[in-house]
Amino acid sequence: MDLHKNFAEWYRLVRIESKGDVLKSRWAGVEEWSASLSDDAVLETVRIFQGLPAVTSREAFLAAFRKHDPAFLQRNNELEHQVLAGAALVHVVNGAEADDEPHMPLLAGVALAASRLRAAVSPLEEMSQEVLSALQELARRQRARKGFDSILLSAEEEETLSQTIAAVQPDPTNLKQSFVTAFQTVLTAVQRSESALADAAHDLRCADEETNILWWLEGGCSRDLHKPWSALKDEAPITAGWELSDLTDVALGPREVGAFLDRVVASAKGKSKDQALSVYVNAVSDEWAKTRTTDLPEHALDLAPLTHALLQRAKSGTTSWQQYFEKTGGIAATKSLSPEAAAKQAYMEAVLLRTLAAADE
Structure with missing residues (x-):
């Protein structure tokens, strides 16, 4: 469990001092809450961070921190709740790097960005900016060209496949082993083609989007x-x-x-x-x-x-x-x-x- 380097500083932004053991228990709650988010929970986390009225129950949010510290203040503790909700949003959006389909990070970042119009000026603007910066980086990675390799088998693999097929003709006794070897090689090529096609489709999708936007703009x-x-x-x-x-x-x-x-x-x-x-x-x-x-x-x-x-x-x-x-x-x-x-x-x-x-x- 690695605490965010600025976690303690975020507490100080709202003039709350916390000791190391308390910060560790709070961060454990942040990680637990972030790992189990639904769409509604993401939206409610944004509301908590922005100081907006509740739409869905916040009991699950409070329980995530109460689990790691039975003395966690649930009432009249709005500023700490905002810090913890903001930390969860930061954690979710920053965690998108290893996520192939970053629905939750995208939703968290976009919901925060959209809600800023009605949110009051907050001492936690630093946290908002970290979420928004991570959101832009996520958008950049999502549309980065992947490229693809049209060569499905290396020269060595092709040579081995040719030799395997040729060996069957004079000596049919090794047909079974030759078939297995050849099939495995062909299967490797098919698997690589699937990956190449997926990457090509992604690149075409990005190119189509950009072309449509530019035509709209120039039109x-x-x-x-x-x-x-x-x-x-x-x-x-x-x-x-x-x-x-x-x-x-x-x-x-x-x-x-x-x-x-x-x-x-x-x-x-x-x-x-x-x-x-x-x-x-x-x-x-x-x-x-x-x-x-x-x-x-x-x-x-x-x-x-x-x-x-x-x-x-x-x-x-x-x-x-x-x-x-x-x-x-x-x-x-x-x-x-x-x-x-x-x-x-x-x-x-x-x-x-x-x-x-x-x-x-």
């Missing part, structure tokens, strides 16, 4: 609205964020996602200054809002505030959604956002909700 038009970005105003940021998420097929998308969205937003006619969240939400059409908010995983919308606002606007129209949203969404409809920030927020939330929907399927 200068909204796929949903069938209009040039230059003809759109305040609806452009949210629309662009969702459309780019549709084109993202591998993990989180390219590292240049922010730059892509900045370019689209800059070409629109909308104001370049910060505006209220409600301005962007009300700018989209009723039809678009209803289409985009159909069949959403609503249990996660508290972590996707812009989408939550979009859903309420689709249900209630442009004039009456704000009051209910502010009661349930945790932030004001008047919260100020730049167009670029609104686009990136829409993109991150769309990726989060798609990740959850894909897991449900």
Whole structure:
């Protein structure tokens, strides 16, 4: 059990001093909790870290730490709970290196990124940044080209196979052993071909995704609205964020996602200054809002505030959604956002909700 090098420092960020034996027991709880996470548990861990209200029971989270220290404070101990939840998120995302299908690390990182819009300024920003940095590294590894070798048998293996087959013709008495040897060689080639095909498919998938994104970017038009970005105003940021998420097929998308969205937003006619969240939400059409908010995983919308606002606007129209949203969404409809920030927020939330929907399927 290797404690994170900054574990003690994270405690000090919230002015809690802990001794070595306590830190060891807490880290044991972090590892235990991180090893048994479901999708709902990941989302609840993000809520604990961000200081947001509970949606599902937190008993299992508390039990993981109580198991290693019966004296663990469960009540009136929110700051330590936030540290421990953040440590679990760091541990999960950093542990993605050996994970071929990093669903949980991706979900943890994206949920944290999306929820930052409604979270208060925290002394634990250092932990958030470590999760987000690890998330970007995960995205880079997921789309790295693997390459593949089209040579399935080495020259030596081919020569051995030829000799084995040739030896059968003058001397059929060794047919059984020759067949076994030849079959094993062919099986090796088949296994290597499967790996090569999988790597080739991965590379093609990444290339297709990048090609689709570049065509979308160079085309200068909204796929949903069938209009040039230059003809759109305040609806452009949210629309662009969702459309780019549709084109993202591998993990989180390219590292240049922010730059892509900045370019689209800059070409629109909308104001370049910060505006209220409600301005962007009300700018989209009723039809678009209803289409985009159909069949959403609503249990996660508290972590996707812009989408939550979009859903309420689709249900209630442009004039009456704000009051209910502010009661349930945790932030004001008047919260100020730049167009670029609104686009990136829409993109991150769309990726989060798609990740959850894909897991449900």
